[in-house]
Amino acid sequence: MKKQFKEQSETGSDRSCVMEGYNFAYLDEQTKRMIRRTILKAVAIPGYQVPFGSREMPLPYGWGTGGIQVTASLIGPEDTLKVIDQGADDTTNAVSIRRFFSRTAGVHTTTRTREATIIQTRHRIPETHLRNGQIIVYQVPIPEPLRFIEPRAKEVRRMHALKEYGIMFVKLYEDISRHGRIAKAFDYPVLVNGRYVMSPSPIPKFDNPKMDCMPALQIFGAGREKRIYAVPPYTRVKSLDFEDYPFEVERWSKSCALCGSEHSYLDEIITDDQGSRMYVCSDTDYCSLRLAERDRDFQPGFKDEIRASGAIGERKCT
Amino acid sequence: MYMKGPDQVPLLKVESISKFYGRRIGCHGIGFELWPGEVLGIVGESGSGKTTLLNCISGQLEPSEGAVWYASNGGVIDMCKAPEPQRRLAMRTEMGTVYQNPRDGLRMHVSAGGNIGERLMANGLRHYGRVRRRALNWLEKVEIDQERIDDTPGTFSGGMQQRLQIARNLVTGPRIIFMDEPTSGLDVSVQARLLDLLRGLVTELDLSMVIVTHDLAVTRLLAHRLIVMKDGKSVESGLTDQVLDDPQHPYTQLLVSSILQP
Numbered sequence: 001m002k003k004q005f006k007e008q009s010e011t012g013s014d015r016s017c018v019m020e021g022y023n024f025a026y027l028d029e030q031t032k033r034m035i036r037r038t039i040l041k042a043v044a045i046p047g048y049q050v051p052f053g054s055r056e057m058p059l060p061y062g063w064g065t066g067g068i069q070v071t072a073s074l075i076g077p078e079d080t081l082k083v084i085d086q087g088a089d090d091t092t093n094a095v096s097i098r099r100f101f102s103r104t105a106g107v108h109t110t111t112r113t114r115e116a117t118i119i120q121t122r123h124r125i126p127e128t129h130l131r132n133g134q135i136i137v138y139q140v141p142i143p144e145p146l147r148f149i150e151p152r153a154k155e156v157r158r159m160h161a162l163k164e165y166g167i168m169f170v171k172l173y174e175d176i177s178r179h180g181r182i183a184k185a186f187d188y189p190v191l192v193n194g195r196y197v198m199s200p201s202p203i204p205k206f207d208n209p210k211m212d213c214m215p216a217l218q219i220f221g222a223g224r225e226k227r228i229y230a231v232p233p234y235t236r237v238k239s240l241d242f243e244d245y246p247f248e249v250e251r252w253s254k255s256c257a258l259c260g261s262e263h264s265y266l267d268e269i270i271t272d273d274q275g276s277r278m279y280v281c282s283d284t285d286y287c288s289l290r291l292a293e294r295d296r297d298f299q300p301g302f303k304d305e306i307r308a309s310g311a312i313g314e315r316k317c318t
Numbered sequence: 319m320y321m322k323g324p325d326q327v328p329l330l331k332v333e334s335i336s337k338f339y340g341r342r343i344g345c346h347g348i349g350f351e352l353w354p355g356e357v358l359g360i361v362g363e364s365g366s367g368k369t370t371l372l373n374c375i376s377g378q379l380e381p382s383e384g385a386v387w388y389a390s391n392g393g394v395i396d397m398c399k400a401p402e403p404q405r406r407l408a409m410r411t412e413m414g415t416v417y418q419n420p421r422d423g424l425r426m427h428v429s430a431g432g433n434i435g436e437r438l439m440a441n442g443l444r445h446y447g448r449v450r451r452r453a454l455n456w457l458e459k460v461e462i463d464q465e466r467i468d469d470t471p472g473t474f475s476g477g478m479q480q481r482l483q484i485a486r487n488l489v490t491g492p493r494i495i496f497m498d499e500p501t502s503g504l505d506v507s508v509q510a511r512l513l514d515l516l517r518g519l520v521t522e523l524d525l526s527m528v529i530v531t532h533d534l535a536v537t538r539l540l541a542h543r544l545i546v547m548k549d550g551k552s553v554e555s556g557l558t559d560q561v562l563d564d565p566q567h568p569y570t571q572l573l574v575s576s577i578l579q580p
Contacts, residue, residue, distance in 0.1 A: 149425075162403050166440025170425070170432045173439065176446050177431055177468050242446040 018106040025072040025105040035073035042230035047192030054226040065223030067120045067139035080108045082116035087124040087282035125207040127264045127286040130216035138201040140222035145189045145199040165197050191238045206249045206265045211237040254279040259290035327389050329354050335374050335384035343550040344370035357527040359541030367550040368530040376496040414487025418499035420479035424471045431467040437490045456485040477508035497529040546570045
C-alpha cells in the first residue's frame with residue numbers, strides 16, 4: 001500500500017501538500033486492519049453495533065472521529081473523497097476533514113456527489129441518488145437508539161439480542177400523546193432488514209427513505225462510543241411507526257430561493273434584523289448543480305464550459 | 319375460588335428451591351404448588367428470604383438449586399433452564415410483577431398511558447388508537463381518573479402508583495401475578511382500597527397470585543394458602559385461616575400474637 005501511495009502522490013494533484021512522516025491516511029496499518037475486520041462483521045449483520053478499539057484522533061470527540069477512522073480504513077489512493085457537514089461542502093468541519101485526508105493520504109477530493117467514491121457525512125444524505133460502488137460514511141454521536149429510554153447498557157444489549165423493541169414504541173407513543181404526532185425530526189429510529197433497530201445518526205427524518213434499499217454501502221462510525229455498524233447495499237430500512245400514525249417526512253410550502261427545488265431539504269436562513277428569511281437547499285452541491293443547469297439553459301454559450309467541467313455530464317448517467 | 323380438577327396440572331410447581339449468596343442462605347429447600355385461581359401468601363419477618371424466593375420463582379433470579387415448572391400456554395417450561403427468549407416471553411405476557419417500590423416497576427419519566435401500553439407494544443401491537451383505548455380502560459379499572467393518562471407517575475400519589483403498576487401488569491391478561499409487599503408504604507385507608515381492588519380483580523380475571531408480605535392482615539384478606547418463612551426456610555404452611563387461627567410452629571405463634579388488636 002505504501003508503494004502505491006508513493007505513486008499516487010507523485011501523479012496526484014495534491015502531492016505538494018502531502019505531509020511527511022505519517023502513514024497513508026494517518027492511521028497505522030494494524031489499526032486499519034482491526035477496523036476493516038469490524039466493518040466486515042458490521043456488514044455481515046446489518047444494523048448490529050460492532051464494538052471496536054477506537055483510537056485517539058487529532059480532533060475532538062463529536063467532530064467526526066468515528067467517521068474519520070472508518071474513512072481512513074477504507075480509503076485507497078484511487079479513491080475520491082467528498083465530505084459534507086449539514087449537507088454543505090464548505091463548512092468548517094467538512095473543509096478540515098477533506099484537507100486532513102488530502103494531506104495525509106494525498107487522495108483526490110471533490111464536492112460532486114457523483115464523482116466521489118467515499119462520502120463522509122454528518123447530518124445529511126446527499127439529494128443526488130447514490131449509486132452502487134459508492135460508500136457513505138456517517139459520523140455518529142450516539143449509536144444506541146434505545147439509550148434514552150433504557151439507560152442500562154446490559155439490558156439494552158439483551159433487548160437487541162432478543163429483538164425486544166416494544167420500548168422503542170413507548171417513545172413514539174409518548175410523542176403522539178404529547179404532541180399529537182411523532183415529533184422526532186432527526187435520528188428517527190429504523191428497523192434494518194427486519195431485525196435490528198438502528199439509529200440512523202442525526203440525519204433529518206427527511207433522509208430516512210433514502211436509506212431504504214440504497215445501492216451504496218452505508219457505514220456508521222461512532223468514535224467516542226466505540227461502535228461501528230453498517231447497512232449493506234439494497235437492504236430494507238424501515239422507519240418505525242404506528243399503523244394509525246404512519247411515518248411521514250417534512251414538507252415545505254416554499255421552494256429553494258436559489259435553485260427553486262421543491263424536492264430537497266431546505267435550510268431556513270435569517271437574512272436581517274427585521275425577521276426576513278429565505279429557504280435554500282441544505283445540499284450545496286445539489287443546489288449549485290441545478291443552478292448551473294438553469295444557467296446553461298439561459299446562456300447557450302455557457303453550456304460547453306460547464307460540460308467540460310464534468311458537472312452536467314455526470315448528471316446524465318442516471 | 320380455585321378448583322382442582324382431576325386432569326389439571328398446577329400452574330406453577332416449585333421444587334425445593336434454594337438460593338445461596340456465598341455462604342449466606344437466601345432461601346433453602348422450599349417447594350409448593352400453585353393452582354389456577356389460587357392466591358398464595360408468603361409471610362415472615364424482614365430478612366427471612368421472602369423476596370429472594372419470589373425473585374427465584376418469577377424468573378428474575380437464578381436459584382442455586384431446585385426447579386420451577388410453569389405450565390405456560392405453550393406447554394410446561396422450566397423457568398430456571400428455559401431459553402431466555404422463551405422465559406422472557408412468558409414473563410411479559412403471562413406473568414406480572416408488582417414491586418414494593420413503584421419506581422422499580424414503573425418507568426417514571428413515561429406517562430401513565432405509556433406505562434400501561436408498554437407490554438402491549440412489546441407484544442406487537444402497533445396501533446396507537448388501540449393502545450390508548452386499552453390504557454384508558456385499565457385506568458378506569460384500577461380507579462385512576464382517565465384524565466391523568468398523560469401524566470407521569472411522578473405526579474401520582476403512592477397508592478395511585480401502586481394501582482398503575484397493577485394496571486401495567488394486568489393489561490396483557492397474565493395468569494400469575496407476583497407481588498412483593500404491594501401495600502407497605504401506603505397508609506391504612508389506601509391499603510384497604512388497594513386490597514379491595516386486588517380482591518375484585520383476582521376473582522374477575524381468575525388470576526393466580528403469589529403475594530409476599532409481612533402484614534398478616536393482607537394475607538388474611540387475600541390469600542387462600544400461606545407459607546411462613548424464617549431464616550430462609552419454610553417453617554409452616556397450610557390454609558390461611560388454619561395457619562393464622564391455629565399456629566403450630568413457635569415462630570408462627572409469635573408472629574400471630576404480635577398483631578396489635580385495636
